[in-house]
Amino acid sequence: MPTTYLEAIRQGIWEEMERDPSVFLIGEDIGVYGGAFKITAGMLDRFGGRRVIDTPLSEAAVVGAAIGAGLMGLRPVAEMQFSDFITCGFDQIVNFAAKCRYRWGAAVPMVIRAPSGAGIHGGPFHSQSPEAWFVHTPGLKVVMPATAYDAKGLIKSAIRDNDPVIFLEHKALYRRIKEEIPAGDYTVPLGQARIFRDGADLTIVTFGAMVYVAEEAAGTLEKEGISAEIVDLRTLLPLDEETILASVRKTSRAIVLHEASLTGGVGGEIAARIAEKAFDHLDAPVVRIAAADTPVPYSPPLEEAFLPNAARVIEKARALCRY
């Protein structure tokens, strides 16, 4: 049966809860209400209030409590209602969780799940893509699945990991993406990109919902005789540099595409690594395509103008191939 991206995450969490009694959930409105997006629906009934903890409106407490429980050997899965609100727990994440192992050798197994991304007309505070803040923080892992298969496999790996993981779910994919996935247990390793689509003429390095923008562009480009390879990073930190470089060495052209704003985004880091380590293989400069350097606007025409789309990818791809 086709499974949605949302249901895949739900299954992954559910199975981990069944498998390991040290896994528990903590967050706002996740119990009785089942979460703002219903990821945790039914879990309170199955696992009880001890393991599905509704908290006050208090992100620093949610994250802090998850860190404390993780230090004590539990495996907390904390939910931010929207990734935009993760800022309220920012100090706990970047100063407490991320640095414990390096500073004093203490493991903080912990997952912070956060619905991120735009495309639902959520406006400036329900649409952000905050990955770059965390990619700039050694000690964290940052995961952004694009497919239902990866979403389930990656949430399981994240829960089993012994380092703090920021797990950014794209809210526009929750019910849009449906695919066949294995019913039982499987994992997708953290830190490994995958080739989402094979190609020969250029590489589009991307992740999250932009994988589908790249796919749409690649379909059009193919009809024009341009074969685009799509690298879906899946994990942004640690970054799978090898897969990126191998693809670029093969195609000799690279577009880095992401949904977050351009300046200071992870695209700059990826472009720099390609330039440093695969320069001799490039036939054209690396191109970045990203959202505008503005807050995420609310009204549909503004939001559409803000977000990267297939037309922009196609235009840049054509230009690259003519270079």
Added chain:
Amino acid sequence: MAAADTMKLAVADGPDPDAALAWRFLHYMFLMREVEERIERKLYRQGKIVGGVYSGRGQEAISVGAGLATHPEDVLFPCHRDMALYFIRGVQPRQVFAQYMGRVGGLTRGRDANMHMGDLRLKLVSIVSAIGASVPVAAGAALALKYQGSRHVAWVFFGDGATSRGDWHEGVNFATVQKLPLVLMCNNNQYAYSTPLELQMACANVADRGPAYAMPAEIVDGNDVFAVHEAARRAAAHAREGLGPYLIECKTFRMTGHSAHDPGDYVPKHLWAEWAAKDPILRLEQLMRERGWAGPAEIDELYARLRREIDEAIDWAEKSPYPDPSSLLDDVYERR
């Protein structure tokens, strides 16, 4: 109140077992005082310590009185003026000196400075510099203890300044809602860096914050180690009974600047003198002599022994190597 009364400690009449307890108090209070004196007034000035030095001088009764009320399985979140908690848990002075000197013999092997020390095997969780951040984390440790069906308690230590942070309030609110086994030990030393209490909060006492969370909160003389100890025992019993968090405000005074570089010129001079007279170690010595718990030379003998141990600890720490730069990249993540 007569001067003699303010000096009196909250110790029960009768010789024992308070005598044995008093000796344990004195041991750890003097050890903390002397280790910090050496760090702040000798090693720092000799340039052997790079970076900040934060001392708990004058506040030793708090970490000692509370520390000796904890169970070894309780989880402790010390603040930066609670060095005695480390000694009570079994950390050696030599490790503390090495920590302050950035050597591999320190608890963080040169990764972090001064009181930023932790060891999960000893149930000691390291502070971070954003004061108050430990409170929600301690709530999480308390949650884990409850989750695991343990009867043990998490103890979080902080100063008056920390109670201005949102993290403090979020942690306390969550812990009280969940009735978590958490003891909140405040050293109200009346200054947050240079900021006096009246610029820090509009209420008179940190304990006044308790009722907002339906949390018991009591005020004790933080320079009376017996009073702190008894309050800590009450708080722990409350938390162990599943009745939720308990706040103790220890009124004290920071007998030093915020850190070694800060002479504390902003403190009115008369306060130094008033609080010097209430020194927790002098008060304990006086009590022990009055009660006949300590013979004429016994206290001096203890101090001489601890000083010798400290001399040796400093020698050891100075011989401990600096970390090898090749270890820079280790342990950002779990080694696979």
